[in-house]
Amino acid sequence: MSDAVARPVDWGRALRVQLRVLGALILREMSTRFGRENLGYLWLFAEPLMLGTAIGALHHVTGHGLPGGLHVLMFWVTGYVPFYMFRSVINRAPTTVVANQSLLYHRRITILDIMLARNLLEGGAVMGTLVIFLAAFGMALDLWPKEPALVVFGMAAMLAMAHGAALILAAGAIYTDLIDRVIHLVTYVTMPFTGAFFMVFWLPTEMQHQALRIPTVQCFEMIRRGLFGTAVPTTFDVPYIITWIIGLNLAGLLMMNVARRKLVV
Amino acid sequence: MIRLENIHKSYKLHGGSSKVVLRGVSAVFGKGEAVGILGRNGAGKSTLLRLISGVEFPEAGHIRREMSISWPLGHAAAMHYAISGADNARFIARIYEKPIAETVEFVEDFAELGQYYRQPVRTYSSGMMTRLGLALSLAVDFECYLLDEVVAAGDSRFADRCRAALLDRRARSTMLMVSHQAETVRAFCTSGAVLKDGRLTRYEDLDQAIAAYHAG
Known part of the structure; x- marks a missing residue:
């Protein structure tokens, strides 16, 4: 990307190189994060699987019923697992550049490549985990997703939003450590507002409008429509979601472009 | 060819002040050249290599690269x-x-x-x-190698092999070597440059560069 090489640009070749770089980065990320010992790559799924089970089981045992007669375990697990993906993409963003600085010595590798590789891996792993859960619910409880495509779209939208936000945070972290210090607090405090653990129709009417301004709330509504179909009312606005995705990613790319030039390796 | 046009670079120091390292470096390194860049400790040699490799960016000026360039060799980077x-x-x-x-x-x-x-x-x-x-x-x-002197210095058997490999590469690759020792540069390079006070002066003749370096 930053190669100021005065050769005729061959876009096909450039794309091939980027895909190659991405593939290599994903493989590397897998081996550095999970190694080849004990469970190895299975940890990719094990972590969200264990956390999802724990959260779901906790609510199942404490046994509050949910409005609309939603299955307690399924509701909490399918709320928590996408949230887990969103949070880990965001939380790890501020340290991404520092942790991968040595990669930037290869001019073919951009910060965008590094972040795409990480986040696609995270998204893939969590999607895999969700599939495992949904298959289990289907077989054990006969609760199959009504519109599986919407679950996938909702997850993808959430990942794309998190990726854009992660670019902004990573760019900011090049200027100040403060970002890394406060981000864990922020993701913790804002957890109740993300939409992971409530549905919009539970709220009073005025609050529904407020809640639907939060883009992750709409992603969760989309995922829940996919899971529960029309058994409960759901609201989401696809152009609104897409606008957020484009906005966050454009802002992230612009900020990263500026910050990259300041980066001291 | 690698062309540097009026490169400026400074770094922020703790406490808010900043240190100017390069103040207007311009140079052209052609295909097949082996250039020894001489400079004292802290003259900005590593900075110059980092900018040429593209891992860091200049504050002002342009770098045009018309060949594939290695990362700076000698440190544990990359x-x-x-x-x-x-x-x-x-x-x-x-x-x-x-x-x-x-x-x-x-x-x-x-x-x-x-x-x-x-x-x-x-x-x-x-x-x-x-x-x-x-x-x-x-x-x-690579078509161009950026070398720190540590790669070629030393008297171990491995250092000999490095020197042999680099001399072999010199036949088809461009080499830019930074050093504070004239002897290391003399073993590899055919022309020279001196980095001093944030500026780079090229010399067609290596001996001239070495004389200027010692005179400075």
């Missing part, structure tokens, strides 16, 4: 500490579109790390890291 030397070789092979098995084998032969080749890089000594770095870059086969 590799992963958490994974083994062999995994680093695989990674480099994937990134630079080289056959994986051959690359792993070439690096193993050249770097002579023994059992350490399959151990995480963070367990290596600095000499081992230098060897691995050089081996990785030779495996890629």
Whole structure:
């Protein structure tokens, strides 16, 4: 990307190189994060699987019923697992550049490549985990997703939003450590507002409008429509979601472009 | 060809002040040249290599690159500490579109790390890291090599092999070597330059560059 090489640009070749770089980065990320010992790559799924089970089981045992007669375990697990993906993409963003600085010595590798590789891996792993859960619910409880495509779209939208936000945070972290210090607090405090653990129709009417301004709330509504179909009312606005995705990613790319030039390796 | 046009670079220091390292460096390095860039400690030699390699950006000025350029060789940069030397070789092979098995084998032969080749890089000594770095870059086969003197200095058997490999590469690659020692540069380079007070002066004749360096 930053190669100021005065050769005729061959876009096909450039794309091939980027895909190659991405593939290599994903493989590397897998081996550095999970190694080849004990469970190895299975940890990719094990972590969200264990956390999802724990959260779901906790609510199942404490046994509050949910409005609309939603299955307690399924509701909490399918709320928590996408949230887990969103949070880990965001939380790890501020340290991404520092942790991968040595990669930037290869001019073919951009910060965008590094972040795409990480986040696609995270998204893939969590999607895999969700599939495992949904298959289990289907077989054990006969609760199959009504519109599986919407679950996938909702997850993808959430990942794309998190990726854009992660670019902004990573760019900011090049200027100040403060970002890394406060981000864990922020993701913790804002957890109740993300939409992971409530549905919009539970709220009073005025609050529904407020809640639907939060883009992750709409992603969760989309995922829940996919899971529960029309058994409960759901609201989401696809152009609104897409606008957020484009906005966050454009802002992230612009900020990263500026910050990259300041980066001291 | 690599063309530097009026490059400026300064770094922020703790406490808010900043240190100007390069103040208007312009130079052209042509294909097949072997240039020794002489400068005292702190003159900005490593900064210059980092800018040419593209890992850092100048504040002002342009760098045009018309050949593939290595990362600056000599430090432990450009590799992963958490994974083994062999995994680093695989990674480099994937990134630079080289056959994986051959690359792993070439690096193993050249770097002579023994059992350490399959151990995480963070367990290596600095000499081992230098060897691995050089081996990785030779495996890629760049059109231009950016070299720190440590790659070619020393009197070990391995240093001899590095020198031999670099001399062999010089026949088809461009080389830019930074050093504070005239002798190291003399062994590899055919022309010279002196980096002083943030400016770079090119000399067609290496002896002239060395004389100017010692006079400064």
